[in-house]
Amino acid sequence: MANSNRPTTDIRHVYRGTFVHSTQQAPLQILEDALLGVDTEGKIAFIGKGAELDRLSKTFGFSPPDITQLEQHEFFMPGMVDTHIHASQYSYAGTALDMPLLQWLNTYTFPVESRFKDLGFAHRVYTQVVKRTLRNGTTTACYFATIHTDASLLLGQIANDFGQRALVGKVCMDRNNSVKHYKETNQESQEETCRFIAELLGKKYPLVKPVVTPRFAPSCTGVLLGQLGEIAKNNNLHIQSHISENAEEVKLVNELFPESESYTDVYHKYNLLTDKTVMAHGCYLSDEELALFRETGASLSHCLCLHVWIDLTHPVCVCGAASDVAGGYSASMLDAVRRALDSSKVLTIQDPEHETLSFEEVFRLATLGGSQALSLDDQTGNFEVGKDFDALRVNVAAPGGPIDLIQCDGLKCATQHLLYVYLSSLAGDDRNIVEVFVAGRKVVPFTE
Ligand SMILES: O=c1[nH]c(=O)c2nc[nH]c2[nH]1
Numbered sequence: 462m463a464n465s466n467r468p469t470t471d472i473r474h475v476y477r478g479t480f481v482h483s484t485q486q487a488p489l490q491i492l493e494d495a496l497l498g499v500d501t502e503g504k505i506a507f508i509g510k511g512a513e514l515d516r517l518s519k520t521f522g523f524s525p526p527d528i529t530q531l532e533q534h535e536f537f538m539p540g541m542v543d544t545h546i547h548a549s550q551y552s553y554a555g556t557a558l559d560m561p562l563l564q565w566l567n568t569y570t571f572p573v574e575s576r577f578k579d580l581g582f583a584h585r586v587y588t589q590v591v592k593r594t595l596r597n598g599t600t601t602a603c604y605f606a607t608i609h610t611d612a613s614l615l616l617g618q619i620a621n622d623f624g625q626r627a628l629v630g631k632v633c634m635d636r637n638n639s640v641k642h643y644k645e646t647n648q649e650s651q652e653e654t655c656r657f658i659a660e661l662l663g664k665k666y667p668l669v670k671p672v673v674t675p676r677f678a679p680s681c682t683g684v685l686l687g688q689l690g691e692i693a694k695n696n697n698l699h700i701q702s703h704i705s706e707n708a709e710e711v712k713l714v715n716e717l718f719p720e721s722e723s724y725t726d727v728y729h730k731y732n733l734l735t736d737k738t739v740m741a742h743g744c745y746l747s748d749e750e751l752a753l754f755r756e757t758g759a760s761l762s763h764c765l766c767l768h769v770w771i772d773l774t775h776p777v778c779v780c781g782a783a784s785d786v787a788g789g790y791s792a793s794m795l796d797a798v799r800r801a802l803d804s805s806k807v808l809t810i811q812d813p814e815h816e817t818l819s820f821e822e823v824f825r826l827a828t829l830g831g832s833q834a835l836s837l838d839d840q841t842g843n844f845e846v847g848k849d850f851d852a853l854r855v856n857v858a859a860p861g862g863p864i865d866l867i868q869c870d871g872l873k874c875a876t877q878h879l880l881y882v883y884l885s886s887l888a889g890d891d892r893n894i895v896e897v898f899v900a901g902r903k904v905v906p907f908t909e
């Protein structure tokens with residue numbers, strides 16, 4: 462910054478313009494002509510009104526030439542949080558969508574995942590998925606990798622290099638896999654998980670952390686589930702898995718774990734439900750199971766592409782949104798947001814009692830909700846002071862972009878209109894995301 466007489470030196474950037482985000486109280490808050498300051502550690506130092514410029518500039522020591530002014534068709538929104546994405550499955554995203562879960566895993570998924578033993582292949586796919594998700598506004602991703610420790614470490618390194626906030630899971634599975642070269646014994650799974658955690662933590666990446674990842678109960682013996690529960694507890698780590706996605710899967714779990722009262726109870730018995738747990742899907746959970754989620758503080762990752770079943774007013778637990786690649790065909794959270802809105806409308810047509818999800822609620826799921834589901838809401842999710850500046854600079858009228866603002870009077874549109882056009886009703890996409898910031902650092906456009 463230019464002014465060397467300012468009283469403090471810890472403000473790195475100040476932005477002025479429209480900011481939209483969710484809060485605990487409101488799924489959508491629009492702050493027009495706001496001023497937001499980012500400190501040298503990438504944290505939000507203040508957010509106030511443009512009219513408070515004098516006071517804010519004196520308190521925080523910046524001067525008007527230091528301010529980056531957004532254009533009329535631009536706004537900042539929080540970076541999106543993808544609470545469930547299989548980085549390895551990005552290699553076949555958009556294909557293989559024709560089978561139910563258990564057959565799909567054996568036919569497509571396990572053979573493809575087995576290829577990540579090859580670090581060259583892993584490097585190529587993981588670089589692509591990190592870049593693609595960042596470009597599409599995913600500033601935080603909770604990744605499944607594969608059973609391969611070194612390739613999973615590579616995913617962590619790539620996320621760190623490109624500046625994405627990420628939880629990375631080496632997948633664990635010690636049974637029920639018919640694919641020859643994609644297996645690990647119980648001992649391998651346990652030992653390699655410990656190595657993965659120690660080596661990833663040892664890198665001291667500021668934004669990338671390990672997450673304990675039993676694939677799902679049908680792939681894991683009770684012994685392995687118990688060991689993973691212990692490991693997560695001893696290291697105070699996040700946990701992720703799948704639950705109750707499909708009726709055949711639920712039946713299989715009941716057969717494999719006859720001593721448990723429910724699918725949720727299996728995970729609970731092995732100490733895998735904690736306030737740092739996120740479980741994908743949860744389509745067939747009973748009220749008792751939902752109560753277990755609430756008691757333990759575990760969260761659900763709502764894979765928006767598949768179905769919209771969650772009653773957001775249910776006091777069940779915290780929910781985040783997910784692209785669910787490659788069960789979901791697109792790595793873009795914006796696509797997931799739109800699919801959720803569409804599916805919800807269809808559900809209401811089928812059942813008028815179904816309350817259609819509002820655009821505002823899905824926006825919150827994709828941002829603040831996701832950060833809460835991952836227990837990262839002290840760091841990201843919205844524009845509260847003290848959180849990291851994880852943000853998307855959106856230009857609704859980006860040159861060469863997909864949107865024609867024909868309904869606007871000249872070039873002046875209400876922010877709400879811009880937001881709906883971008884996120885909800887028309888095809889805004891990554892061409893409109895002109896800059897992406899994670900912890901204050903500009904990570905898109907890419908420098909290399
Ligand atoms: O959508 C899914 N993708 C997977 O890879 C998987 N594994 C278990 N259950 C799963 N569900």
Ligand SMILES: [Zn+2]
Nearest residue numbers: 545547703741
């Ligand atoms: Zn999944």
